[in-house]
Amino acid sequence: MKVTAHHGKIQDKPPSFYASFNCIISGLDNVEARRWLNATVCGLVELDDDGDPDPSTIVPIVDGGTEGFSGQARVILPRITSCFECSLDAFPPQKSFPLCTVAETPRLPEHCIAYAFTLQWPREFPDRKLDTDSPTDMKWVYEQALIRAEKFNISGVTYMLTMGVVKNIIPAVASTNAIVAAACVNETVKLLTFCSQTLNTYMMYMGATGVYSHTFVYERKEDCPVCTSTVRKMTVTKNTTLNELMQRLRDGDLRLKSPSVVAAGSGTLYMQKPPSLEKATRHNLDRALSALIEDGEELTVTDPIFPNLNLSLSICFEQ
Numbered sequence: 001m002k003v004t005a006h007h008g009k010i011q012d013k014p015p016s017f018y019a020s021f022n023c024i025i026s027g028l029d030n031v032e033a034r035r036w037l038n039a040t041v042c043g044l045v046e047l048d049d050d051g052d053p054d055p056s057t058i059v060p061i062v063d064g065g066t067e068g069f070s071g072q073a074r075v076i077l078p079r080i081t082s083c084f085e086c087s088l089d090a091f092p093p094q095k096s097f098p099l100c101t102v103a104e105t106p107r108l109p110e111h112c113i114a115y116a117f118t119l120q121w122p123r124e125f126p127d128r129k130l131d132t133d134s135p136t137d138m139k140w141v142y143e144q145a146l147i148r149a150e151k152f153n154i155s156g157v158t159y160m161l162t163m164g165v166v167k168n169i170i171p172a173v174a175s176t177n178a179i180v181a182a183a184c185v186n187e188t189v190k191l192l193t194f195c196s197q198t199l200n201t202y203m204m205y206m207g208a209t210g211v212y213s214h215t216f217v218y219e220r221k222e223d224c225p226v227c228t229s230t231v232r233k234m235t236v237t238k239n240t241t242l243n244e245l246m247q248r249l250r251d252g253d254l255r256l257k258s259p260s261v262v263a264a265g266s267g268t269l270y271m272q273k274p275p276s277l278e279k280a281t282r283h284n285l286d287r288a289l290s291a292l293i294e295d296g297e298e299l300t301v302t303d304p305i306f307p308n309l310n311l312s313l314s315i316c317f318e319q
């Protein structure tokens with residue numbers, strides 16, 4: 001067997017790179033990277049005139065992940081089974097603490113730690129950034145968090161937790177990684193040799209409560225923005241501005257990052273890039289959608305989180 005290593009971001013490789021494999025095993029460490037890879041590989045699938053996928057363009061993804069004593073493996077056959085985006089609801093947005101809670105009404109040890117490194121550190125050392133790799137700096141944060149926790153009668157602040165909150169570390173357990181890696185390889189062998197039926201579609205391993213695992217089918221989401229060609233309907237009021245629509249695209253269930261919007265009949269509404277186009281379309285942000293587009297007009301939305309994919313939205317005005 002020959003192994004070729006590539007060093008760099010997954011986003012640096014073009015779609016043709018991913019199209020050149022028979023199967024992709026992913027061991028990524030965050031939701032955003034999984035969304036990107038999933039959308040890229042789903043985008044490789046070519047559809048015929050009836051909208052059916054061309055099997056020769058389907059590259060299966062075997063995705064593994066672990067978090068402490070828990071692990072999961074899943075098989076994604078783009079446009080056939082559910083994709084990562086279909087089950088995005090199962091992955092809540094990365095946890096952050098509301099600053100008002102941190103500053104005024106801490107309840108959890110995490111709040112005290114967040115207070116120490118986001119508010120106290122810059123106050124105490126305005127000219128120096130916190131070095132999360134420095135034991136001296138981390139000890140300072142830990143001690144400040146402890147003082148604050150005592151003041152609010154909160155228990156549970158430890159040095160380990162401080163490291164975890166500041167660096168966002170989830171401990172890796174070697175045995176969990178080994179089990180999930182084995183499950184991924186097992187699925188890949190089945191996919192490549194057709195020797196047995198592959199996992200349908202999700203396996204969970206829970207090592208904290210014994211040696212327990214189970215499988216279940218993640219259903220496809222009917223209006224998945226990545227693996228279906230559905231036109232999503234969105235209802236807005238006549239006063240809703242383009243900026244408010246963009247906000248909904250970011251904070252709603254689509255969880256986009258920086259959307260650009262083009263209307264079918266009315267042309268470009270807003271482009272994030274290049275700077276000249278951004279500047280030329282910026283004035284539209286504060287305008288009401290009803291002044292920019294017709295009722296029921298279709299918008300094409302692009303976003304860096306979904307490379308090579310266009311999302312279709314049909315905008316209807318509330319009567």
Ligand SMILES: [Zn+2]
Nearest residue numbers: 083086224227
């Ligand atoms: Zn999907």
